[in-house]
Amino acid sequence: MIIEFDHVSKRYEGSRDALHDINFTLDRGEMAFLTGHSGAGKSSLLRLIALIERPSSGRLFVYGKDLAKVKPRQVPFLRRNVGIVFQDHCLLNDRTVFDNVALPLIVSGQLEHAEIARRVRAALDKVGLLDKEKMNPQRLSGGEQQRVGIARAVVNRPPLLLADEPTGNLDPELSAEIMTLFQQFNQVGVSVMIASHDLALIASMRTRVLTLKQGRLVDDRVLA
Amino acid sequence: MKRRQSQQRRPSSRRDHASAHLKGVSARHRRAPRAGGLRMRLRLYVLRHAQAFIDSLGRLRKAPLASIMTIMVIGIALALPTGLYLVIKNLRGFDDQWQSATQLSVFLQKELPAARLNKLLDEFKQDAEISDFEYRDPAAVLIEFSQLADLGDSLEVLDDNPLPGIIIVQASATDTQAMTKLAARLEAKAEVDFVQLDRRWLERLYAIVDIGQRAIIVLACLLGLAVLLVVGNTIRLSIEGRRAEIQITKLIGGTDGFIRRPFLYSGLWYGLFGGVFALILINIALLAIRGPVKALARLYDDSFGLLAVDLSTTGTVVIGAVLLGWGGSWLAVSRHLRDIQPT
Ligand SMILES: Nc1ncnc2c1ncn2[C@@H]1O[C@H](COP(=O)(O)OP(=O)(O)OP(=O)(O)O)[C@@H](O)[C@H]1O
Numbered sequence: 197m198i199i200e201f202d203h204v205s206k207r208y209e210g211s212r213d214a215l216h217d218i219n220f221t222l223d224r225g226e227m228a229f230l231t232g233h234s235g236a237g238k239s240s241l242l243r244l245i246a247l248i249e250r251p252s253s254g255r256l257f258v259y260g261k262d263l264a265k266v267k268p269r270q271v272p273f274l275r276r277n278v279g280i281v282f283q284d285h286c287l288l289n290d291r292t293v294f295d296n297v298a299l300p301l302i303v304s305g306q307l308e309h310a311e312i313a314r315r316v317r318a319a320l321d322k323v324g325l326l327d328k329e330k331m332n333p334q335r336l337s338g339g340e341q342q343r344v345g346i347a348r349a350v351v352n353r354p355p356l357l358l359a360d361e362p363t364g365n366l367d368p369e370l371s372a373e374i375m376t377l378f379q380q381f382n383q384v385g386v387s388v389m390i391a392s393h394d395l396a397l398i399a400s401m402r403t404r405v406l407t408l409k410q411g412r413l414v415d416d417r418v419l420a
Numbered sequence: 421m422k423r424r425q426s427q428q429r430r431p432s433s434r435r436d437h438a439s440a441h442l443k444g445v446s447a448r449h450r451r452a453p454r455a456g457g458l459r460m461r462l463r464l465y466v467l468r469h470a471q472a473f474i475d476s477l478g479r480l481r482k483a484p485l486a487s488i489m490t491i492m493v494i495g496i497a498l499a500l501p502t503g504l505y506l507v508i509k510n511l512r513g514f515d516d517q518w519q520s521a522t523q524l525s526v527f528l529q530k531e532l533p534a535a536r537l538n539k540l541l542d543e544f545k546q547d548a549e550i551s552d553f554e555y556r557d558p559a560a561v562l563i564e565f566s567q568l569a570d571l572g573d574s575l576e577v578l579d580d581n582p583l584p585g586i587i588i589v590q591a592s593a594t595d596t597q598a599m600t601k602l603a604a605r606l607e608a609k610a611e612v613d614f615v616q617l618d619r620r621w622l623e624r625l626y627a628i629v630d631i632g633q634r635a636i637i638v639l640a641c642l643l644g645l646a647v648l649l650v651v652g653n654t655i656r657l658s659i660e661g662r663r664a665e666i667q668i669t670k671l672i673g674g675t676d677g678f679i680r681r682p683f684l685y686s687g688l689w690y691g692l693f694g695g696v697f698a699l700i701l702i703n704i705a706l707l708a709i710r711g712p713v714k715a716l717a718r719l720y721d722d723s724f725g726l727l728a729v730d731l732s733t734t735g736t737v738v739i740g741a742v743l744l745g746w747g748g749s750w751l752a753v754s755r756h757l758r759d760i761q762p763t
């Protein structure tokens with residue numbers, strides 16, 4: 197399996213457990229939604245997987261690696277295998293769409309320029325933004341910016357894709373479009389985990405749904 | 421349903437399962453077309469650094485005012501000790517000239533009979549440690565003395581000439597030790613009253629030059645520290661301004677080394693430009709004092725030349741500036757980059 201939570205709890209300083217005794221696994225090629233009310237701990241859970249936070253107790257495996265044993269020096273290399281899509285896009289506004297999407301490839305520094313360009317265009321093509329590569333992200337619509345973020349997350353072909361409220365402030369039509377995009381990645385073998393509280397949209401997707409309530413995993417099933 | 425099965429299977433073969441997946445992941449990556457071979461990697465490595473090098477120059481241009489201010493502060497801070505160093509260095513060259521001209525004044529006993537005087541002068545002629553000498557009889561000494569001291573007529577009231585004859589000796593050796601020894605030997609002669617070693621002022625000059633040199637070292641250390649702090653602060657501000665970018669880069673797997681690189685190169689550029697600016701300042705200053713120095717040199721038979729920034733000084737300033745710039749940004753980067761973590 198790609199992700200394994202084994203009695204994981206997370207407590208931020210000076211507050212109750214944001215996540216409490218979480219147990220679940222995500223198989224390779226599986227897609228799952230993570231839902232729950234605001235403050236339920238969705239973002240916290242994704243942050244643990246991306247090594248932005250560390251569990252307070254319990255064990256967490258990603259790609260079979262015990263994250264407790266990952267030293268700070270090794271964190272970047274693990275993150276390169278996890279594509280992350282953020283709610284607020286987190287794009288660099290002083291660079292073009294192309295440069296934003298190319299960033300993960302430049303960071304890993306293992307590809308020649310021609311190969312980088314080829315992969316960036318492939319990713320942009322996938323999200324339907326090939327004609328906007330020279331534009332500044334600020335001049336794109338919210339949905340387009342979100343898709344740039346997705347292109348950046350998938351450009352180095354990570355086996356796991358995490359998304360935190362990727363449709364947060366998009367209209368229903370655009371939201372469905374973005375979700376379809378994630379589904380397409382899942383169909384080619386990428387494991388996908390999406391935090392969202394858009395229950396109507398989730399219900400229409402017929403995938404596994406993990407429900408958090410005040411930091412506890414209270415439900416884990418396929419909505420039909 | 422499939423998922424439930426896998427969960428049941430888990431306890432028996434969890435580790436095998438996990439490592440199989442890890443292998444799957446790395447195999448997938450190995451298959452992906454990426455740079456293989458040492459030469460290719462080396463090429464990419466050099467390319468990456470060259471790119472960061474050029475990029476960081478572009479970053480400097482994005483905040484021209486702040487960059488120019490930083491460069492000017494570095495330039496002034498480095499020009500000060502370097503300029504003083506040049507002055508002191510030339511003062512040393514100057515005393516080298518005078519050292520070789522150092523003489524001994526041998527004061528003879530008063531009313532020395534001519535026979536003994538001639539015998540003494542003969543001895544001086546034979547002496548290997550004396551390269552040259554000149555005898556001045558009491559009358560000549562008196563005239564010289566009255567001119568020197570501007571006493572004029574006042575000496576005429578003296579019936580007797582109170583002054584002894586003097587032999588001005590040019591020693592073969594020029595170092596203090598040999599001259600002190602020669603002075604002692606000459607003083608031991610019966611015809612000689614005492615010998616004056618005219619080196620006291622030279623020793624004072626030495627002491628002053630020595631103090632000056634130490635002061636310059638202290639000054640250079642302090643100003644070097646100032647350069648470190650100035651570059652460090654500029655880099656700190658630029659790190660703050662790029663906080664979001666650093667966070668994002670860390671999130672998508674940028675190593676500390678990757679993030680550090682452009683900042684370190686910025687520091688290097690600051691140092692380089694600051695060093696060049698310092699050299700420009702020094703040369704302008706030297707040009708400004710060229711006239712007076714020339715006039716002074718003429719007074720001393722042109723025994724010393726014009727101050728000039730030589731090649732080794734130029735190299736030291738530039739390399740030192742680059743190292744200080746690099747060091748300053750390294751301080752800022754190692755101190756502040758760790759604080760910026762993705763949230
Ligand atoms: N950095 C933090 N420091 C302290 N407490 C935090 C921190 N981040 C989150 N929390 C707390 O942890 C709990 C879970 O927060 P989290 O952001 O994971 O919720 P969420 O499910 O993502 O909510 P939302 O839907 O509003 O994004 C909340 O009570 C929150 O106040």
Ligand SMILES: [Mg+2]
Nearest residue numbers: 238239240360
């Ligand atoms: Mg959240």
